[in-house]
Amino acid sequence: MCYYNGQKVTKAEFIQLMQLEKAVKDYEFLNRNVTHAFEFGNIAVLKPRYTRDNFDIVQMEWGFLPKYVKNRSQVEKFRKGYKKKDGTWQKGYDTQNAKGEELLFPDKIYREAALERRCLILSSGFYEWRHEYGVNKRTGEKKKTADKYPHYIGVKDQPYFYVAGIWQPWTDQDTGETVETVSLVTTEANPLMAKIHNSKKRMPTILPDNLSWEWMMDDLPEDRITELATFQLPQDLMEACSVQKDFLKAEDPTVPFIYDELVALDNPTPPTQPSLF
């Protein structure tokens, strides 16, 4: 006999309640409004089965971990950086995002995963910050520090969409705990994303359904992997709006917020001056 919530239930009922508990946990996970990149938390990933005819939705730790990182204390140093013995600072490595153009470079930690362990990150939308250098009211000069305006970006008429990812199993050699870690593939920004993520001009590699399946399931030659990894979703399929600066605390962080001082995204970009030479 088993107990659930202090109530005596049969073993069969207890098993069903456990299955229900897992379903509720998965629902709450998928129903989260925002996953921050720097939480290094879990995100929802579509992972192909060995048979390559279907996939499972699983949770993976966001932030690809190479095998040479031995334990959680090394993970901390790997991600956040550390002071070396000579007193200089070793910068941390950002492996939450992986540049699509560079995945297969021979010296990249992503190469093997890009060849053998491709997956899709499930997303309902994401946030990027637009950097604008306003004018200092006192001096009339351009500010040295940018004001940052968060934007919410999604794919039109799609509550969920897929972003190319690569994953890597990682084992903590102190505890034996194994987790699956993942990196989100990025590509050059399309014109809309270049206006928003104007500091880096990058965007997630969002794949339409047919390319998503190919990315995840097919045995691909290297040039096709790079082609898909650098696929740029056209801007007319995307939608974006500015949101409040403290959107992370909002009940619905996707609610649009208009900043009077910010030029609207749909304003035409001034044409670049053609070269005279």
Added chain:
Amino acid sequence: MLFQADDFEVEFEGMMVAIKVMDMAGRTVFKLDFPDGRKSLMISRSRVFDGSKVWMSIPEGRQPEAIPIGAKIVEHFKNTKTQ
């Protein structure tokens, strides 16, 4: 996951609790959202050892809320049927 029925509200402790009916792992689950800011609660009916049915909080731990709100849900469906 399928949403089975229209969302509805029940009165509980002087507030209106929003309820969504869902099908999860082959069971009907009710998701309760409270206006006073407390965390959402999932509840479902479970058959206990003596054969009777009891409202359960999923996961465990919020049984004192699950039972009275569950009773309100039963009342809501009874009233809906008789209308």
